[in-house]
Every structure is written in structure tokens, then in C-alpha cells.
Amino acid sequence: MKTKQMILASAAAVMMLTLGACDKKAEGQVVAVVNGEEVSLQELNAELAGQQVPDSVDKKQLMKEVLQRVIDRKLLVQRAREQGIDKDPDYLTQQRRLDESLLVTMLGKKAAAGVKIPDAAAIDKFIADNPQMFTQRTVYTLEQLQFDVPPNPERLKALEKDKTLAAVAQSLDSLGIKYARGNSAIDSASVPPALLKQILALPAGEPFILPNQGKLYASVITGQRANPTPPEIARPAATQAIRQRDLAQVNTNTLKQVRDAAKIEYQAGYEAPAKAGTPAAAAPGAPAAPVPDAPAVPAPTN
Incomplete structure (x- = not known):
């Protein structure tokens, strides 16, 4: 009797759900x-949201x-x-990863909303402290060799002795590492000042190697062109760059706080590396370091 009542109750619940669905309008x-x-x-x-819809489009x-x-x-x-499929372990794993990424993104947006807009004095100081982004902004043309990081990056130490791009090519040939030749350019506004200083301190024609998006680039500067940021653009660009810098510091502090307060246990063999963020390879003449996205400064104009 009890079983029959349970069945009837379940049937009633299903019916109510079905009716509820039918009632939706x-x-x-x-x-x-x-x-x-x-x-x-x-x-x-x-x-x-986020789509650029022309005014001429019928909304x-x-x-x-x-x-x-x-x-x-x-x-x-x-x-x-x-x-x-929604019960598949692969789906559940990916769903959790997407949920975590979304939460981190929204946490970042919340932090960004709390970053203050800098005052005029802070903007003037930032422009004065970063001439490579503004008054002394320069575009450097490059000749490059692009190649993959070998399974054993230690082999690239052989490149440290090379003082020309041709010598780097010969070393790569001797190591059996394939490469592609090309030309590019770097904007002084997009390179960390300390790194740019090291690059410009190299003797003329001496190469430097930097990683970018999973590849390595051996480059030499072949020319340069002054491209100062117009005054009417400089202040808005500086404002955004300051806020990006301040937000990065907020995020760094937040991560440090939660790490310091966290209890993390590792299975043997999965411990955190002794030193994180080690570059994949050293550069002849200049240390390897990733070039970050350009600050909020408009692209060079001819």
C-alpha cells in the first residue's frame, strides 16, 4: 500500500511538473x-552584449x-x-573549469570597478616617467628568426656566443632546429622599460631572443622611426595604463592573500616547482622575457 502511494505521489509530481511546463507562456x-x-x-x-551593431541594422x-x-x-x-551527456565525467570536468574561469573573470571585473580613476597629477607623473610610451615613443623594425622551443631547452645555450643573426642561424642549423625568417616591428610603448633598455644597450647588429606565444624569436634591430603619442591621446592612454597597472597590483595582492591563507596539500611528485616563471631559454645579449600586451596607447601611424 505504501509503495502504491509512493508511485501515485511520484506520478502526481510528474504531472504537476508537466502541467507547470505547459502553463509557461x-x-x-x-x-x-x-x-x-x-x-x-x-x-x-x-x-x-559586446557586439558592435551598426546603427543601420534593424535591431x-x-x-x-x-x-x-x-x-x-x-x-x-x-x-x-x-x-x-550532462552526466559524462569529461563534461563535468570541463563544466567545472568553465565555471571557475567565469568566476575568476567576474572577480576581476569587480576588482576593476573598485580601481580609482587617477587624478591629473598622477597622469602627468606617469607620462613623465614613461617617455618611451609618449614623447619618446619609437617603432623599431626587426629582422627575425622564428623557431620552436626544443624538448631540451638547455641546447639553446649554444646561442649565447652568437653576435649576429647569421651566427644564430648557423647554430640552429648545427642543432637541427628548423626556423623561419621574417620581418617585424616592436613599439617601445609595448615593451617593459627595463627590457627595452637592455635591448638598446646591445651593440648594433647583436641579436636578442624573446619568447612570444609559445615560439622563440631571435631578432636584430634594422631601423627605427620616432612616433610620439599625440597630446590629445596621451592623457586618456595614460589614464587607462595607470588603471591597468593598479588593477594588476590588486590582483597580485588578492592572489597572495588567498595563497597565504590557503591550506594546500600535494601528492608526491606534484609539488610546486622551486622557482616558477623561469624563461624557456636565455637570450644572447639580453635575457629572455615575455613581451606583454601593449598598454592602452594607440598603434603607430604613418
């Missing part, structure tokens, strides 16, 4: 209902097109759940 803040699943106006607006028609994409996605998601 596309009205008010609900722009569509897909097999009982609502699509809200807020969700639709989130799909459009209402665009919303309809975007809504169809949302509906198509929800239909495929529902099919995936029917097949049990």
Missing part, C-alpha cells in the same frame, strides 16, 4: 518557451535572428541531456 520578460524551458529577455540581451530583426540561435542551442542542449 512567452510573455512579459519571457521571449520564448522551448519545450517548457524559458528564454528570458535578459538572456537574449546577454547574447547581444528588432537582429533580436529575432539571435533568438533563433538561442533556441537552436537550447534544442541541442536538450538532446544532449536526453543522451546523458
